[in-house]
Amino acid sequence: MSSVPYAEVIGDPIAQSKSPTIHKFWLEKLGLPGDYRARRVAADDLFDFFEQRRREPDWRGCNVTIPHKLSALDLSDRRDDLADSIGASNCIVRGDDGLLTATNTDSDGFAEPIAGMDFCGREVAVIGAGGAARAVLMSLARREVGFVRIHARDRVRAGELLEHFGLPGEPVPFDAPLASATTLLVNSSPLGMIGQPALEIDLGPLGEGAVVYDLVYNPLETLLLAEARRRGLCAIDGLGMLIGQAAIAFAEFFESPAPREHDAELRKLLTS
Template identity: 60%
Template sequence: MNRPYAEVIGDPIAQSKSPIIHGFWLEALGLDAEYRKTLVTADDLPRFFAERREDPDWRGCNITMPHKLAALDHVEDRGDVRSGIGAINTVFRAEDGTPVGTNTDAGGFYAPLAGFDLTGKPVTVVGAGGAARAILFALARMNVGPVTLLNRNVLKAGVLLSSFGLRGQALPLASPLAPDTALLVNASTLGMAGQPPLDLDIDGLGEEAIVYDIVYAPLETPLLAAARARGLETVDGLEMLIGQAALAFELFFGAEPPRDGDDALRDLLTA
């Protein structure tokens, strides 16, 4: 039998840092397994899951854009993720060999915010894609105050807010930020290498505001640079990336990753 493996799929996929993260943990634990990245187009998605279902060495995959919604149609949804978050970022091989979809993005997003009390406080989120779904799911469970969702398609954003039972409003992407925003989250790909920039004026945010950008390529996005220049609390994309990966790693390989090495891992990811 070949070595067990997991992978990350998407289109594009060259930018993914997931193999570095999982490879770091596999080496640290001395596990005889590997983690790959695989380019999968939208048209190839059915074939990909059909082939992996028959591969006994396959332990699962992480899913990045643009497949977080479409992949739900090709795996079992035993946790009813479809009616909860509505998107998956992880598929793991169950004991009976069945590919099962789940979402570790919500937990990965929440982890760096666990020390902050955002109960009842206003939040602004940019984007309404698969990652935004997991983030809104987490925010709803954090009992935050009104949520303003900025998106090109305002109707889509409004429906998304409603689906998570969040009170707030959906506004066009270019709308000014509310000055009482306690948490600003870029949940879109804007600002990512190869994508359009995110043009937000954060000068009106209060001094206690937290700015969270899930983009990790580049790690220092213009949004985070502007926030740090003002002395605001910031959370970069590696926090969520590593957090969600840790939850997925345990599903794939049945072992808890050694999080005491996170500083070394971040150094490796930013080298």
């Protein structure tokens, strides 16, 4: 049996990942030889995993999810400017020389569903201060938002992130009430994901026209988004970001643009 190029997504847990469905869908549409897999990798095994994979010429790289986005950056041989600026990596690409380059596709993926919205000078609230939050904050800095409140259990880390990205704002307790001036609320934490507690936050202070954006995509309709819709707010699920960031990674892994003209069909497949 001839070998084919392959990539994969790694994390712990990983069973919930929709990435294999996305990449295999695109490979099939393009008629490209290749495969995409999901692999559970514990934190203690991450170094050995990369050491093994770098010796496999058919391995093109991997997407990286919770909890490895910070460690993957440190274990790579090289990092591009974007990963370096964000301080986290969700995508590792293997070069022909076997060296691993860390990049980050989350920031551009996050921006895709809100590309037509203007948050310049506006107030934003971000839930969480982990690897996903870093990509979100990078995107917000590019949009020149006015003020960012990071709701986090580790307020010191949250403050460091604001400083790192040069964002005006303040760290607040995780359960602090939302400010009434908030125009965009982003959940970058895993709360609300299958197997995790729900994100409990009162959306009452948000005014008409506010946007609630949940990066969680499994389940697609989280309790947070359901409450946002009930209040008549704009609700954005995590599938748009997932597809957007995957498309950038796909081009790196398989050296071909993802066939985005099939997005509607792909979203239907992912939600069936």
